[in-house]
Amino acid sequence: MIGDTAPRDGAGLTLDDYQARAVHTDVLPGADEDTYVLPLLGLVGEIGGIASELKKRRRDEQGYRGFEDQLREELGDALWYLAVLADRAGLSLSRLAAENLAKAEHAFGRADPVLHPGYDADRPQEERLPRRLAVRFAETTARRHGENVPTVIVHVLDDHGEALGDPIDDNSAHEDDYRFHDVFHLAHMAVLGWSPVLRATLRPKRKRRGTRHDRTEDGARAIAVEEGLTAVVFAQARHHSHFRTADRVPGDVLKLCRSLTASLEVSDRSAGDWQRALLEGYRVFALLREHRGGVVVADQDTGTLDYRND
DSSP: OOOOTTTTOOOOOOHHHHHHHHHHTTOOOOOOGGTTHHHHHHHHHHHHHHHHHHHHHTTTTTOOOOHHHHHHHHHHHHHHHHHHHHHHTTHHHHHHHHHHHHHHHHHHOSSOOOOOOOTTSSGGOOOOOOOOOEEEEEEEEEEEEEEEEEEEOOOOOESSSSSSOBOOOOOOSSSOGGGGHHHHHIIIIIIIIOOOOHHHHOOOOOOOOTTTHHHHHHHHHHHHHHHHHHHHHHHHHHGGGGGGSSSSSSHHHHHHHHHTTTGGGGGSHHHHHHHHHHHHHHHHHHHHHHHHHEEEEETTTTTOOOOEOO
């Protein structure tokens, strides 16, 4: 849709250059009240054309030879309509591209996970979450309300072998193995460097005088947020086979995690960070379910969980 003076290989042509030249060829009518309609319908039509070409290729994989040429033409026309639509909305293609790339990088992160310093790195050792923590999940049963209920006891693997709280059951009318959910808190600690629940359990609370961390970041509300977030994500994860085969977490789940923690220190972790934490936690959750327990090692220095069936 741009003039013949444009270089065919696109060398030196910026998105804003393209948009300006595309707009110069815009002869679509557009009254003030429906100025977006024709370019939007045109864009939809070109996307439909791409789908049609894909249908032809799928229907005749050996015989259809025009897919690449048609795809190039349809994508080019779609770009023209997109440029015109953006211009009519007072938007710059280059600005849109930059913002979208930033959004994608924030949501999905880089190929290599980003390792963050702990929120307690400047604290005395006794006020820090452990950089590496090994715990054993042991499944057993407990007599509750007149019946034997499957429960899990979580023990720290150290000289004391201290249990992390009381035996946990699913607290549900239907067994769903939520009793293993402490693995998600371990994932939060390993990947995000954050877990008010583990701070309360392991007791490295930040009590240094002159700070508010003990009350605002390590207190009851922060603990309730993490527990509530974990339960809500678990409810959503059921619809996705607990992310067993997923390499992505639905965007609405990531938004929920960031929204619920917006007033806490972990608010500076990206959607990509949360995605890694959830996938890591649910990966090991699947192993705990399969083997009915095991040893989990949370490592902040690598941002990972390790599982051993022993």
